[in-house]
């Protein structure tokens with residue numbers, strides 16, 4: 001199975017082949033780091049805190065006045081991302097709160113006007129590039145700070161009453177806000193060198209693409225960075241494939257390869273360590289390292305990418321709980337990444353053994369069996385007879401013997417169907433959190 005490249009609108013003037021080419025590194029790399037960082041890191045109770053608690057702008061200002069991440073060290077972030085096996089990164093240049101992490105000409109609500117006083121993006125981009133990672137920006141279409149943004153139900157200081165809201169919106173002009181977005185996106189795509197990915201975000205249905213002027217926004221993006229990969233959150237009608245390179249299901253695991261109009265499309269799921277995207281001090285719902293490793297494997301087994309989020313603290317470092325999980329993933333990836341990079345869903349002709357997830361590398365023609373539970377001595381592969389020539393445990397490259405015959409000995413008889421193959425596994429589970437069996441196909 002492969003991803004179908006969706007048709008592009010005529011104005012995009014590009015062929016499916018060109019699109020496929022630009023998507024190549026992304027499809028191959030599979031695993032990236034999302035970073036949510038902004039003023040909300042100070043209250044440390046969700047990046048939506050301003051909305052959730054209906055905080056007035058004058059009360060939210062204290063976070064701006066105290067923003068001073070003295071431990072900010074993007075080289076350290078980049079090292080941790082790389083060690084975890086991540087190949088690209090996406091940082092919130094501006095989240096819904098409207099605060100900008102770079103020295104934008106078009107607003108005062110930016111990092112250079114906080115006590116920190118310096119641009120954050122330049123060093124960020126340089127540090128991740130230096131570690132060989134691709135770099136992307138998240139940019140929120142929603143803006144809770146901009147004076148021209150027409151407020152709706154999902155806007156923090158907005159009166160709930162419709163008439164009052166209409167009054168509060170008097171004089172606000174989305175046309176001006178559209179210009180603001182284009183100016184800022186131009187800065188983001190011209191001041192920091194090559195940018196590989198752009199993650200736009202609107203996250204409620206209050207507005208659609210016409211109100212964002214998404215079509216022109218996208219044309220601008222393509223003009224400034226022709227090879228950039230753009231996500232699907234620009235408010236275009238769902239059934240069209242306009243203006244996006246990949247779909248972004250979030251906070252759940254799709255049951256199968258994500259489809260549009262019945263066709264497999266490139267997709268990336270973004271996920272959190274603990275539920276919130278921004279640093280949340282008192283959140284105690286952190287996923288275990290094993291859950292996260294399974295999440296990565298399962299995503300790739302369905303042909304997708306995983307963008308795993310870290311919310312740095314107000315002081316600018318990765319919380320220990322985040323670092324520990326990155327380390328654990330890196331430990332697994334060090335010996336097993338061959339089942340992730342360049343891999344995708346396995347061909348249908350390979351039946352999934354019980355308690356296993358499959359991935360497949362179409363270039364090297366290797367099949368990867370991820371054993372969620374280590375089987376006792378025998379793993380029967382139904383219908384695999386004649387389909388592979390060698391089997392090994394991925395982490396140490398040790399041979400796995402296999403047979404197709406029914407074997408009898410002592411008090412036991414191992415039987416298998418005519419086209420089945422039995423792998424003869426070591427009794428002791430290998431060291432990896434999720435051990436991987438590599439089959440070299442015929």
Ligand code: JFZ
Nearest residue numbers: 047048201202203248249250270277
């Ligand atoms: C959005 C943001 O509101 C959130 O703060 C975070 O940045 C996240 C990555 O994106 O939230 C969404 C967006 C889309 C869906 C759900 C939450 N969705 O499609 O289900």
